[in-house]
Amino acid sequence: TILVLDFGSQYSHLITRRLRELNVYSEMLPCTQKLADLSWKPKGIILSGGPYSVYETDAPHADPAVFEAGVPILGICYGLQEMAWHYDTSNVLAGEKREYGAATIRVDKHDKRVDRLFNGIDEFVVWMSHGDKLGHLPAEFVVIAETNNAPFAGIAHQERDFYGIQFHPEVTHTPRGTKILQNFAVDICHASQNWSMSQFVDKEIERIRTLVGDKGQVIGAVSGGVDSTVAAKLMKEAIGDRFHAVLVDNGLLRLNEAVEVKKTLTEGLGINLTVIDASDLFLSRLKGVTDDPEKKRKIIGNTFIDVFLDKAKQIEAEARNTPRAGNIEWLLQGTLYPDVIESISFKGPSSTIKTHHNVGGLPAKMDLKLIEPLRELFKDEVRELGTQLGIPEDLVWRHPFPGPGIGIRILGEVTPEQVRIAREADHIFISEIKAAGLYRHISQAFAALLPVKAVGVMGDKRVHDQVVALRAVVTTDFMTARMFNFWEHDMDFVERVSTRIVNEVQGVCRVFYDTTSKPPGTIEME
Numbered sequence: 001t002i003l004v005l006d007f008g009s010q011y012s013h014l015i016t017r018r019l020r021e022l023n024v025y026s027e028m029l030p031c032t033q034k035l036a037d038l039s040w041k042p043k044g045i046i047l048s049g050g051p052y053s054v055y056e057t058d059a060p061h062a063d064p065a066v067f068e069a070g071v072p073i074l075g076i077c078y079g080l081q082e083m084a085w086h087y088d089t090s091n092v093l094a095g096e097k098r099e100y101g102a103a104t105i106r107v108d109k110h111d112k113r114v115d116r117l118f119n120g121i122d123e124f125v126v127w128m129s130h131g132d133k134l135g136h137l138p139a140e141f142v143v144i145a146e147t148n149n150a151p152f153a154g155i156a157h158q159e160r161d162f163y164g165i166q167f168h169p170e171v172t173h174t175p176r177g178t179k180i181l182q183n184f185a186v187d188i189c190h191a192s193q194n195w196s197m198s199q200f201v202d203k204e205i206e207r208i209r210t211l212v213g214d215k216g217q218v219i220g221a222v223s224g225g226v227d228s229t230v231a232a233k234l235m236k237e238a239i240g241d242r243f244h245a246v247l248v249d250n251g252l253l254r255l256n257e258a259v260e261v262k263k264t265l266t267e268g269l270g271i272n273l274t275v276i277d278a279s280d281l282f283l284s285r286l287k288g289v290t291d292d293p294e295k296k297r298k299i300i301g302n303t304f305i306d307v308f309l310d311k312a313k314q315i316e317a318e319a320r321n322t323p324r325a326g327n328i329e330w331l332l333q334g335t336l337y338p339d340v341i342e343s344i345s346f347k348g349p350s351s352t353i354k355t356h357h358n359v360g361g362l363p364a365k366m367d368l369k370l371i372e373p374l375r376e377l378f379k380d381e382v383r384e385l386g387t388q389l390g391i392p393e394d395l396v397w398r399h400p401f402p403g404p405g406i407g408i409r410i411l412g413e414v415t416p417e418q419v420r421i422a423r424e425a426d427h428i429f430i431s432e433i434k435a436a437g438l439y440r441h442i443s444q445a446f447a448a449l450l451p452v453k454a455v456g457v458m459g460d461k462r463v464h465d466q467v468v469a470l471r472a473v474v475t476t477d478f479m480t481a482r483m484f485n486f487w488e489h490d491m492d493f494v495e496r497v498s499t500r501i502v503n504e505v506q507g508v509c510r511v512f513y514d515t516t517s518k519p520p521g522t523i524e525m526e
């Protein structure tokens with residue numbers, strides 16, 4: 001195991017991600033972790049970057065025992081400065097030139113013993129993001145890499161396996177970064193490369209059990225999407241029926257969604273799930289809201305919280321009567337790493353999370369502790385984990401679906417009739433995408449309803465009916481996106497879907513395809 005001590009850099013979790021890619025097991029702990037309190041001995045220690053200056057009075061510092069543990073250490077950015085500071089507290093200067101972005105490293109291989117970190121690499125581009133830099137080297141160290149702005153871009157201890165690098169090897173903008181981490185973890189620390197997702201499952205289940213205790217109970221909202229389902233299945237494996245999943249049917253889910261999710265989660269995965277049909281409440285509160293998308297989102301979000309809180313109180317009251325279980329103290333959230341916007345984790349592992357659009361208000365209102373088993377993982381890893389946990393393929397690869405559901409895909413007033421039309425059109429579109437084998441090529445697809453009517457002619461009669469817009473996009477991070485080009489795959493696809501929708505969905509006379517990129521558009525219509 002490699003121990004990663006987190007000094008709060010926004011990239012810290014990427015270090016563990018890169019190590020996982022190398023099949024090396026690592027654990028990230030707050031930088032204040034005392035080595036004596038660890039029940040295991042790390043094979044090597046990585047000191048992460050961080051937003052502080054080592055010479056500030058309240059700057060976080062590593063347990064001095066770290067430097068006496070007899071294992072190799074790699075300091076990254078702040079970690080380099082922390083290492084230098086440990087040897088000589090007069091060392092670090094505020095950089096005259098801040099250095100952010102790409103820089104070219106020249107590697108000095110003058111000393112065979114210290115070039116091990118850069119084995120296989122000579123000159124390469126790295127990602128810098130720092131203000132401070134070293135003023136001079138502590139006596140024990142030598143320089144092993146430099147850039148035009150940073151004479152001490154890489155340093156190494158003359159006798160011990162201690163290395164420091166000013167740049168970030170964990171970001172993809174440092175193309176050879178993983179090789180450096182591999183040189184450190186595998187060649188220098190001799191960490192074994194036998195980590196796999198199944199070990200993550202075992203460890204995480206253990207961790208959840210310890211956290212929740214023998215009697216503790218957990219509640220969590222599920223949506224039928226991959227993140228909440230994977231998180232729920234993990235809880236089920238860890239604590240069985242002491243995990244209570246709740247699906248709020250807001251009347252804005254996809255066609256037959258509530259029924260299908262219930263079936264998969266309860267019959268397929270054995271999860272203790274309660275479905276609440278609150279469609280009428282949601283739709284009645286949305287009545288009359290015509291052209292204010294933010295208002296719609298707020299109504300849907302607040303109603304969700306009301307319904308969920310009500311149910312939670314009821315489940316809690318029932319749960320109290322269970323002889324072997326205690327109170328519900330925990331709220332499960334399927335937060336992924338990309339949702340974790342900034343990490344100041346040495347102040348406590350879950351101190352900063354991005355509040356999720358839909359359930360953001362929940363933790364504050366419920367006075368529950370958060371449990372977030374996926375918070376270190378990326379989407380692709382969650383999918384791998386889902387497969388590992390036996391979650392069906394089609395659920396694992398499901399397109400994302402927004403919390404406010406088709407409420408933000410019906411432009412204008414959300415009425416039961418509009419919901420029916422949007423649902424049926426969407427169902428046809430997605431079924432055809434699946435039938436054409438295109439589902440996995442597309443990141444997200446749906447049908448939306450425009451707030452206008454157009455004229456058509458059907459069966460010799462003039463009609464004045466609704467307009468459907470189809471949207472399908474390709475994206476890796478959902479921050480930017482382009483339309484999916486069906487015509488590249490199948491010249492007739494869009495026309496086929498269009499014909500089916502107009503023929504089969506009562507009340508629609510036209511179908512458009514949305515070609516807008518993000519930016520300037522967004523993926524959703526509202």
Ligand code: XMP
Pocket residue numbers: 297357358400401402403404444478518521522523524525
């Ligand atoms: P936009 O429309 O902002 O969407 O380009 C980016 C991604 O986020 C999803 N999305 C949401 N998900 N609650 C959610 O759970 C929301 O309120 C919400 N708004 C957008 C959207 O589906 C897309 O995947």
